[in-house]
Amino acid sequence: MRRAHRIAAITKTLVEQPHHIFAVGDFADLFGVARSTLSEDLAIIRATFENLNMGRVETISGAVGGVRYLPELTKDQVLQHVQEFCQRLQEPHRILPGGFVYTDDLISSPLLLRIVGQIFATQFQAENPEYVVTVETAGIPVALQTAHALNVPLVVVRRQSRPTEGPVLTMNFLSGPARQIETMSLSRRALPRNSRVLLIDDFMKAGGTLRGLADLMGEFECPVVGKGVLIETGWPSEKLIHDHLALIYLQEVNVEEQKVVVQPADWILR
Amino acid sequence: MRRAHRIAAITKTLVEQPHHIFAVGDFADLFGVARSTLSEDLAIIRATFENLNMGRVETISGAVGGVRYLPELTKDQVLQHVQEFCQRLQEPHRILPGGFVYTDDLISSPLLLRIVGQIFATQFQAENPEYVVTVETAGIPVALQTAHALNVPLVVVRRQSRPTEGPVLTMNFLSGPARQIETMSLSRRALPRNSRVLLIDDFMKAGGTLRGLADLMGEFECPVVGKGVLIETGWPSEKLIHDHLALIYLQEVNVEEQKVVVQPADWILR
Numbered sequence: 001m002r003r004a005h006r007i008a009a010i011t012k013t014l015v016e017q018p019h020h021i022f023a024v025g026d027f028a029d030l031f032g033v034a035r036s037t038l039s040e041d042l043a044i045i046r047a048t049f050e051n052l053n054m055g056r057v058e059t060i061s062g063a064v065g066g067v068r069y070l071p072e073l074t075k076d077q078v079l080q081h082v083q084e085f086c087q088r089l090q091e092p093h094r095i096l097p098g099g100f101v102y103t104d105d106l107i108s109s110p111l112l113l114r115i116v117g118q119i120f121a122t123q124f125q126a127e128n129p130e131y132v133v134t135v136e137t138a139g140i141p142v143a144l145q146t147a148h149a150l151n152v153p154l155v156v157v158r159r160q161s162r163p164t165e166g167p168v169l170t171m172n173f174l175s176g177p178a179r180q181i182e183t184m185s186l187s188r189r190a191l192p193r194n195s196r197v198l199l200i201d202d203f204m205k206a207g208g209t210l211r212g213l214a215d216l217m218g219e220f221e222c223p224v225v226g227k228g229v230l231i232e233t234g235w236p237s238e239k240l241i242h243d244h245l246a247l248i249y250l251q252e253v254n255v256e257e258q259k260v261v262v263q264p265a266d267w268i269l270r
Numbered sequence: 271m272r273r274a275h276r277i278a279a280i281t282k283t284l285v286e287q288p289h290h291i292f293a294v295g296d297f298a299d300l301f302g303v304a305r306s307t308l309s310e311d312l313a314i315i316r317a318t319f320e321n322l323n324m325g326r327v328e329t330i331s332g333a334v335g336g337v338r339y340l341p342e343l344t345k346d347q348v349l350q351h352v353q354e355f356c357q358r359l360q361e362p363h364r365i366l367p368g369g370f371v372y373t374d375d376l377i378s379s380p381l382l383l384r385i386v387g388q389i390f391a392t393q394f395q396a397e398n399p400e401y402v403v404t405v406e407t408a409g410i411p412v413a414l415q416t417a418h419a420l421n422v423p424l425v426v427v428r429r430q431s432r433p434t435e436g437p438v439l440t441m442n443f444l445s446g447p448a449r450q451i452e453t454m455s456l457s458r459r460a461l462p463r464n465s466r467v468l469l470i471d472d473f474m475k476a477g478g479t480l481r482g483l484a485d486l487m488g489e490f491e492c493p494v495v496g497k498g499v500l501i502e503t504g505w506p507s508e509k510l511i512h513d514h515l516a517l518i519y520l521q522e523v524n525v526e527e528q529k530v531v532v533q534p535a536d537w538i539l540r
Contacts, residue, residue, distance in 0.1 A: 004273055004314045005317070007274050007277050007278050009319075009322055011281040015282050015285045017381065044278060097436065100434045104426075104434075104457060108425060110421055136407045137428065138434075140411065141414050144383075144415075145414075152380070154380075156374075158407065164370045164408075166372055167367075
C-alpha cells in the first residue's frame, strides 16, 4: 500500500472517532510498514490539518505511542459559525405567537449541530470531561454532538422516570422566572461517582434547569467541569448560574416589528 | 501542496459530512491543481476505502461533477457489530426489577451510536429519505446518528407540545399491549408536505408508537420510506406494524436465571 493510500485510510479512521487515541504500532502493523514510515505519514496529516485549520492531529510519544484527532476550531472559525447561526435566528419567520423563537430546524441540522458540538468540545476539552449530561428534550442533539466530538458518553436526565431505567434518583428544582417546581430524575446506574461531567443545554433563561442539573450532579458526587448553552436570553437579568459559557445572546424578540435581536457572546467577539 | 497532503484534506472533508455532494471543481480550485490531477486523488481515496471496506466514495459525473462519501457497511461488518451489541445486552447486570433491560449506557456510547446510525443509513439510503423522524426521548440519539450518516435533518415528535414550537398538530394513539391512549404532537413547521421520511426508534414491542408516528406522517402528507428500530421484543407476538427493519430481537428476559436471550435479526443472519 502506497503512502497516499495509507494517508486516506488513517485520516478516515482518525476523523471518524475524534479524541480516541489510536496506537501508532497498530497502524504500522495494519499496513505492514515500519513505524518510522508511519510517523512520516502522520506528520503529513498533521501538517495538512494545521495549514488548513482543520483541527489538530496530536501524537503522543512514549512506549506505546498514540495519535488522535482533536476537532478544534480557531477563534475566527468559531466567530464565523456563530455569526452565521445568529443570521439564521434573525429570520423574521421564526417569531412565534407569544414572542418565542422557532429554533427546532436549526438544532436539527446535521451540519450546524456538528459545528456547535465542535465549538463546545474545543472550549471544554482541557477540562477532560468524562460524560456530557443534558436534560430532555431539546438539548439532546446539541449535547450528543458535543459528546461525539469529545468521544465520551451522553447521559440524558429525564423529566419523568421510566421503568426501563431501574432505580432512579429524583430531585425537585425551581425552574424559570415563575419559580415553578419541576422534577428531574436520573438512573443510579447512569453516572459512576467522581465522574467529571460537562453540562450542555440548548437554551437558558434564568438558568434554573442548569442549576438543577448541577445540583443533581452533586447528589451523584460528580464534579461539574463545565456548563455550555447554545442560546442565552437577555431576560431575566438575574441569573441563577454565572460560570456558564453561552454561544449566542438572544437580547430581544420584538413581535410588533418582527425583529429578533441576537448576537455572539462577548467571549467570541473579543 | 503535494498529493499526500491533498488526500488528507479531501478525505477529512468527505468523511466529516457523509452523503454531502462536493463539487470536484471546488477542490481543484482550493488546491490550485488541474481537475485531472484531482480526479486521480479521488481515485486513490475511492480505491483505498473499497479495499479496506471503509465505506464508498462515489463520483458523480456530468457538467458539474461531484463526489461524496457514503458510510456503507458490508454485510459482514453489520453482522459483527450487531453480534457485539447482542453480547453487551446479555450482560446479567442489565436485568432490572420488572424484567426490564437497562440499555441507556449502550445507546449513549458515541462509537456504538455511530455504527448503528451507519447501519440504518446503509439499509435505507436507496429510499432517499429527506428527514429522519423519531419520538422523544430514548430514540433521539440513534435517530440523530442515522440523520448524520444520511446528512438529513432530524425531526423530534413530542409527547407534549411546548410553546416554543408554534402551532402544532396533536394526535392520540394507542400505545403498547395495554392499549393506553397516548399523545404525540409536532410543529406544523417541522415537515414540508411530501417530504420523504425515515422513522427511527430505539425500542419496539407491539409497535404502537411506530404505528402512531406513521399515522402522524400521513397527517403531514409525508410518505414514510422506511421504519427502523434498534431492538424489537418477541412479545407480544401480534405486531401493529410489519414492514419495519429491526436490528436485534430481544426474545426473553428471565429474571430468575438472570438471563437475557437476544439475537441479531433474521435478515442480518441470512
